[in-house]
Amino acid sequence: MSALTLIARDELWLMRRSRVSVIAAALLIVLVVIAGITSVAHQSNVADTRARLQAQVDEEFDNQPSRHPHRMVHFGHFIFRPLPPLAAFDPGIDAFTGNAMFLEGHRQNSANFGDVRQSSILVRFGQLTPAFVLQTLAPLLIIFLGYGAVARERGAGTLRQLFMQGVSAGTLIAGKLLALATVAALIAIPAMSVLIFVAAQPGAAAGPIALTAAGYLTYLALWSIIVVLVSASVARPRNALLALLGLWSVTVILLPRIAPDLAATAVPQPTRLETDLTLQRELRAMGDSHNPDDPVFAAFKQRVLRQYGVRRVEDLPVNYKGLLAVEGERMTSELFDRYASEGFARQARQSATMDAIGTLSPAVAMRRLSMAAAGTDLAGHARFLDQAEAYRYDLVQRLNRLQADAVSFEDDAAKSSDTAAEQRSRIDPHHWHAMPDFHFAPPEPGDLVRRASPAAVMLLLWLLVPALLLAPAARRLEGVRS
Amino acid sequence: MIAFKNEWLLFRRSRLGLVMILLLAALAIASVVAGLVEVDRQRAAIERIHPLQKQDVSAIANWVTKTGTAGDAAYFTFHETWDPPSRLAFAALGMRDVSPYLLRVRALGLESQLYDSENYNPELALPGRFDYAFVLVYLAPLFVIALFHDLISGExxxxxxxxxxxxxxxxxxxxxxxxxxxxxxxxxxxxxxxxAGGIVAGAHLQGIAAMVGLTAAYMAFWVLVAWLIGRLNIGSAASAASMAAAWLLLTLVLPALAHVAITRAVPVNQGVELSLAHRDAVHGAWDIPQEKTMAEFFRYHPEWSDTPPTDGTFHWKWYLAFHHVADRSVAPQAQSYRQGLLERDELTRWVGAVLPAVGVQAAFTRLAGTDIQAQLTYQDRIRAYHTRLRTFYYPYLFNDRPFTEADFAKAPVFAPG
Structure with missing residues (x-):
């Protein structure tokens, strides 16, 4: 047996003999298991609830009685954001966004009923998920188990003995690292089993899951190296522990909190109401549908009359009010889309700023990789909102065209004052059946991997820095000999 | 006194201690400044809305007054409500980053307007804000560890x-x-x-004193923990590790476990169910006889029951009536939704009685008026205001009075707390 494995075995034996170490490691493993079980249960529960609600509202939509199509435009449709399979491992921002969205004509509603507004302050303490345990708690355990690995030998004077027996400082550090990495791998086993379980679920793709697994193993290896490096660089175990605790507090607790504040200040976000008011103002500037002499709508009318070759709207073969609804929706949606893409761009800039500040912390890169691969990041939410808007627009315009084609202009004009006309303006419910249901198109696995890649590169760079510092640290340690 | 001064001289000689105190002070200052800046930003956002809102209303008044149809005014005019941050909000921003403090409502059904979300970046909300409460609850105990772990064992x-x-x-x-x-x-x-932040913000002395008291008590708890662990006679490094483990359990692990337990114990799906039921009630009104809706409405507003009946064609008074009837029909769900939120809050308070980190955070957000209770109070104000708003329009609709330019200015104005 080589000196390296002997040292590693010795270190592991010492850890196993220390009751505190064993309890700490066991506690963490229990935590990962609890987090895994509750997260998987929560994910499937939420996914079931949303799927059930979606089926329920789809059926309700289809079962609406005879109605004027514009009534259906405002009856609208509810859609529920589905939860990707990897959310069982890292739910990311799921709790921080609304998950039920009401879609109707000429309005863009918010996604409502997010957990963050329904969960008291506790949700802000962090959610117990495998991702949280690995990102936040596991480094602390590695610190507890490893801070004394080299510093202890140095403090107790056993370092000199080892060197005299011909063990090089490099072998010593490598042995200690091997021991610590073994424990880190042990912690990772339950978390990796959750990933394997997720991989067996329908809709799960291998690429993002493999990247997630590789990312977390890199992250744990990184912390093992940092711990051994610091332990080899200071004279006393206590100093190693304090330095490591300091490093952990700053990179895992403090920086992730400061970064969003700085990002929010750098790229201010207007309130929903302010956006709404400026949007309304711009909408009025585009044309006023309440004003019969409005130039924009007058021009539209002329265009329609010319197209059909008639003189009056009453002579059109289709219902002019329906055409007007189609045109109005097109105009407002154009504006919505512009505001929405501005909003997305602004939030993406905020997140990029946050990530840039986060380069100082491997935990931020880890979180980014994990959420991006799971599809539970801002981009994943934006994808849902994009598809929701596309579906909303399509649904509303189908209904508006029904108004143009299936409701006569006379009935439509008289429906407010004539009950018989009102009855005739209601169209048969089979039209509602013909409307497509909302189906969220999940992102391509390759897309998720591509989005998670920059963070993966960042993590590898992070790994490189302490790894390259190991050799100089070993040389300095050799110097202690004399 | 001299002994105390000597102790100070001794402390000053250990560089680690002094650096730690200065670092903690710097973090506290930074968090207070960040909190004050954020609160100012929220106030400015509210201020910016007022003129925009005035323009919006006058643009609507412009065309509504041409016909003077009160129903058009009621349907198209949104009215602003706002929830200004309290003077102590800077210390604990709480939920104000994820729930709206500005909301416009119409005299139509409130239950489909009340739960709208704010626009915010969820990735920024996920880690939480950097405020004084965070520095106190999470960071300060780590400084206790640094300062106290070798107090006994060092000697x-x-x-x-x-x-x-x-x-x-x-x-x-x-x-x-x-x-x-x-x-x-x-x-x-x-x-x-x-x-200092409290003075800048113009906060009440009592509130600041309570927060200082909480700070002192929370620090005393951690010093006590440090002292007890120090008595164990396990060496400096082991003391530090044990204190860090205690911190980990009390501020991260146990609160997260409590969150899982509370979420499972009190499910709140009523929000979505309420929205679906409300939509059915509003749109179902078009398919039932108007008299039925009106009879139901007159139960809540008998003062209008003597007005002429509707004739089956569209009338705005019927339109507003069925919106109100829809609100009433989902009142039980709204109540149980609210009850569920309060129950979760109540359970959190119980957790806070056992876990100091949770208790202090809860107390801070309560004092700062940034917790779920404050959210519900704002919703209550909106409800009360919405009632004034509806009843403001009813006389025009039920007495067939025209709605003039001057009437727009008579609309009730929201009164924040």
Missing amino acids: REAGRLRMLEATPGAGRRLWVRRIGLRYLLLVASLALPLV
């Missing part, structure tokens, strides 16, 4: 402990002085920036 390792304990009386006084000094420095480095 033991230097071989002075036996001597100190052999001196009757003096030993105890020494510990009181030594711990007292460090404790006071910790509390001062936190509380002074907090008090």
